[in-house]
Amino acid sequence: MSVSSEAAPEAPAADHPSGRLFAHAEFDAHPARSCHSLIRRLPAGTDAETVRANLTALTERHPVLGDMQLFDEALDVGAEHTAAHRRRTREAGRAVNGSPVIVRAVVLGYADGAADLVLVAHRRAVDRRALDQLATALADPAHPVTLPEPVAGGSLQGGPPELPWGLGAADQKGRTGTVELTATAVADDAAAAVPVAAAAVVLARYGQTERAGFTLITGDLAAADTQRSVALPVADATRVADLLDASAHAGAAGGEPLSGLSAVGVLLTEGRTGEVYRPVLEPVFPVTLAWQRHADGTLSGALHYDEGVLAPEIARQFAGHIDRLVAALAQAPADARVGDIELLDTAEAAAIVAAGRTPARGDTAVAPIHELFRKVVAAQPGATALSDPDRTLTYGELDARSDAVAAALRGYGVTPADRVGVCLDRDADLVITLLGVLKAGATYVPMDVAYPAERIVHMVTDAGARLVLSSRADFPAVDGVTVLQASELSRAAGEPVADLNVSADAIAYVIYTSGSTGRPKGVAVPHRNVGALLAATADDFGLGPADTWTLFHSSAFDFSVWEIWGALLTGGHLVVVPYFVSRVPEDFHDLLVRHRVTILNQTPSAFATLKEVDAERSADLALRLVVFGGEPLDVRSLQDWFRRHPHTRCRMVNMFGITETTVHVTSQTLTPQDVSARSRSVGRALPGWSLSVRDTEGRVQPFGVPGEIYVGGAGVASHYLNQEELTAERFVSDPVTGERVYRSGDLGRLRPDGRLDHLGRIDGQVKVRGFRIELGEIRSVLLEDQNVTAAAVVLNDHDGDAADVHLEAYLVPKHEAVSVEDIRQRAARFLPDYMVPATFTLLSELPLTVNGKVDVSRLKPVTPDTPAAEAPEAAQPADDPVLRVWREVLGKHVGPHDDFFVSGGTSLLAVRLSGALRRAGLPPVTLRELYVYPTAAELSELLTGRELVEEPNGTA
Structure with a gap:
């Protein structure tokens, strides 16, 4: 393929009548988008004067041609000279500026006696057939000319839809490019069908749909142009023969008339031997595939595109896939299926996967977490390691305290690979205990003290924990499980014993995440993954002993893994933030100022309130690095922050991550330019991690094309605890690379430079206040209630305000006497507070779609104007x-x-x-x-x- 690109020339707006082909504001503003041109060698002896006389005769029959422009020019070179070729090509590329002029003719005479006729016309007034007839009639006025009739209807409304895979740049809108398509030999009876079918298959694969829609324009030498919206069936099971048959009839007059401006259009026209025909001068649609059928049985074409919609590298990729499909369809056996045709060949798939991989650094630490900690202790035993409101510990003191915990655990019979439950308040004892569990050779299973009893019972039972360390007075009893308070553990501490020989592949922790079965699922993460995470980020972020971190998040949320070990394995100072301080941004801001915190980790929801407080405070923060994670970030929310804290002083980093891939996967440093561009990029894979995007069949998606995010490399967890089938379903072997990868269930698209755009969740998983939630788990809990016959749970985030994001439950009760409060209280026994819906609405039935699924769009969200079910307010005046x-x-x-x-x-x-x-x-x-x-x-x-x-x- 050859490629050319040039800035689109601005042309005066045309006063076009509505109701014809191409009657649209976009075309009126850019006349070249509705123009086509023809270069034809005039018969010997035909000169400019002859053409002018013939035009006069034609005008008598076709008065509309009275405004036709006719110019002539004599060149002092022969017809085959480079200068002659350049002159006629340039003239054929100049648009007609508009009504009343609809056609321009130029006669170029050469020194060797030859002459060329160059015609440029508005297709809506002079279509392909009429342009060919007009060229003939200007040499022979007896030849008939049939001009197209106006198309019924008015001008098209609205602009073209966005292309989620185009990756175009808004500041490049109006700049156009062209990619030449490969000429392909096609049987005569398939010449009209193959390019249409190829476009349908490629667009379907790009859009992950079984019916690809676009606009088709056909222009024949023997018939008037037609323009139709088409949507062809392209499921994998569709027979290629059936697709070609449907494509051959897609442009028929009986097809669906054009209803709006498409982002993608296919122009299929007929070429004539010995002449040069240009179907378009600029993209008729933002993405325009212009094909010509030739008498020798070949197809030739070009992709014309607007760089504001389609990035040049994506244009080249798209054109390559069109070429590939045209060749495949032209040669496909009669019984072939659409699914048999691969969009990408092996080399291209491998190249795309390679673009999403960042090589690991050579110094990746392959050692257990506590061994890495011992190295820091040896280097700086007197440095401050950990503090909470009541105490401060040096690295040496933290080492000794955690050794004592490890010795006590062994005294209670904890052996390597045992899973120990940890349900402690957020203070220094929590960190000491987690480290002690690891030193005992065991695996820690963190639980939040605020979890409901039923959820804790499930986690303890599922994890097979025989010992739980808890500060919760009402920790539920579980058969065979010993529950110890922190004070009991300290009293039982014996003499520290030597570390056991723990493998880096041993499981360091099991964190439970929401599960669609109605019960959370445990993610088992090896020690080596945490060392790899720090090795991948420490140099880039400059992590070291000069930094002060906060432990802001629950230990049951994997962001805490990054906070705790990120600080302690790089020699930093970890400040534990008490729960109530973490929930009051004014108090938290005071803590950041008081401790001169340099590294802050936040969900966007939590940061939104902290940012508001900071805007009202004069106290200066010492922050040099803010890391976002846990939920999608709208970069526009950082505009005010950048005004107060320049990005050159405080680095803002957006990181996409998943519990199953060890906290973080990517890293993207944000700037004010990202805010202006409304970037959705979460950056490239961390060193040692890999990213790819796949379709529903696991096939590699091209650059820019959305699909499921697959994550491979150093961060991939070991397995789901006690869930072999789910482990096999989500942790799979990649057929392209052979490596073990995790199917995330997240939607994304990979850019050609390897950066990832995160586009949300594919399934019913959502993020609320940074917590990952399976809506199916909440629904399962509600359906287990004997008073509920049907349930639906949705996320309400309509206004985009992170503080207003909440869950809504819609229920069908078994009888009229059912109490919403009883249902809510039961749900709260099984679900943590962040998973309990904020509102419960009783319905007589759930609205369904035609496919029998719950129609979420018809579930009325609870709004501030929803009338109250409860009444009396006499106890307190309404004007209180x-x-x-x-x-x-x-x-x-x-x-x-x-x-x-x-x-x-x-x-x-x-x-x-x-x-x-x-x-x-x-x-x-x-x-x-x-x-x-x-x-x-x-x-x-x-x-x-x-x-x-x-x-x-x-x-x-």
Whole structure:
């Protein structure tokens, strides 16, 4: 393929009548998009004067040609001279500027007596047949000319749809390019069908659909142009013969008329031997495949494209796939199936997979976590390692404390490979214990102290833990399981013993993530993966002893793995953030300032509230690195942050990751330019990791084409605990590379430079407050309720505000007396708070689609205007300022005695409530106070009492 690209010339807007082919604002603004041209050698003895006389005769029969422009020029070179070729080619590429001029003719005479006629016309007024007839008639006026009739209907409305795989740049809109397509020999009876079918298959593979839609324009020498919207069946099981038959009839007059402007169009026209015909001068559609059928049985063509829609490298790739499909379809056996034709050959698939791979660094640490920690201790035993509000430990002290925990665990019979449950409050003891479990040769299984009892019982039972370390007074009893408080463990500590010989392949931790079966699933991650993660990031991020990190996240959330070991394995200082401090951004901001924290890890939801507080504070932060993870980041939210904290001083990094691939997979440093471009890139794979994007059959997707993200390399976890079938389904062998990869269930597209765009989830998995949730798990829990016959759970994130993102449950009760509160309370026994839906709506039935699936679009979301089911508000006046603020945050349906957290409140909305109270002239409240006084009535009473104490002299 040969490639050319040039900036599209601006042409004056044309005053085109509506109702004809190409009647659209885009074409009116760029006349070249609706022009075609023809170069034909005039018969010997025919000169410019003859052509002019013939035009006069034609105008009598066709008055519309009266505005036709006719020019002539004599060149002092022969017809075959390079200068002659260049002159006629340039003239054939100049558009007609518009009404009333619809055709321009130029007669070029050469020194050797030959002459060429160059015609350029608007296709909507002079189609392919008419252009050919007009060229003949200008040499022989007796020849008939049939001009096309206007097409019924008005101008097309709206612009072309986006191409999710085009990767075009908005600042390149209007700049056009061309890729020549490979000429292919095709049987006469298939010449009209093969290019149409090829476009259908390629577009279907790019769009992961079984019906590919585009616009088809046909222009024959013997018939008028037709223009139709087509959608052809291209499932893998479709017979190639059937597809070709459908393609041959796709442009028939009985087809579907054009209903809008397509992003992709196919022009199929007929060429004549000895002349040069250009079907388009610029892309008629943003992506235009222009084909010509020739008398010798070949097809030739070109891809014309707008770089604002299609990036040049994607254009070349797309053209190559069209070439490949044309050749394959032209040679396919009669009984072949569409699925038999591969879009990519082996070499291209391997090249795409290689682009998504980043080679590992040579110094990747292959050792257990605690051995890597010992090396840091040896290098800096007196350096500060860990602190919480009550104490600070050096590396030497942390080493000794964790040794004591390991000795005590062994005293309780813990042996290598045992799984030990850890359910502790977020303080220094948590980190000491996790390290001690690893030193004992065991695997830690973290559980949040706020988890409901039933969930904890499942995790302990599924993990086969015989010992649990917990600070929770009401830890549920499980047969055969010993539960120890931290104090009991410290009393049992004996003399430290030598580390056991633990393999780097041993499982370091099992973190449970949401599962579609209704129960969470445990992800088993080896020690070596954590060392590989630090080796992949330490140099790039400059991690070292000068850094101070925060442990902000729950140990049951894998972001904590990065926070804890990222700090302690690089010699940094880890500051443990107490739970209630993590939920109050003002307090957390104070902590960041007080400890001069340099590395902060946040979900976008949590950072949104911290950013608001920072904007109101004058205290300067010491942050040099902020890492985002856990959920998608809208880069536009960083615009104000960059104004206060230049990216050259505080580096902002977006990282895509999955528990099953050891926290992080990619890294993308963000700049204000990314904000302007609204980038969705999460960057390249970390060193030692690999990325590829696959279709539903596991085939490698081309660059830019969305599909399921597969992750390979150093971070891939070992397995799902006790779930062999699920492990085999999600951890698979890649047929392209032979390596073990993880099917993520995430949707993405790979760019030619190896960067990944993350596009969300394929299945019912969502992110809420950074936690990964299977909607199916919540639904399963609800369906287990004896009062529920049907259930649907959806994520409400319509306004894009991270603080307002919440889950909504829609239920069909077994009888009218069913209580929503009873259902909610039962769900809360099995689900952690972040998985309990904020709202529960009872319905007589769930709306279904024609395919029998729940029609989510018809589920009415609970909004602030939804009327309350509960009534009396007499106990508290509607004009009460606290209730007004309550409703401002939660909605008008909230009553004075409605529990904040039952009514859809979250910790993020609690922050918003506190700020709203302050703006209303009322004292703000802490999250802890809101848990104790969770209704507007109770909070009003609290604040009233507080004001009475302060009123006498204005101070407390």
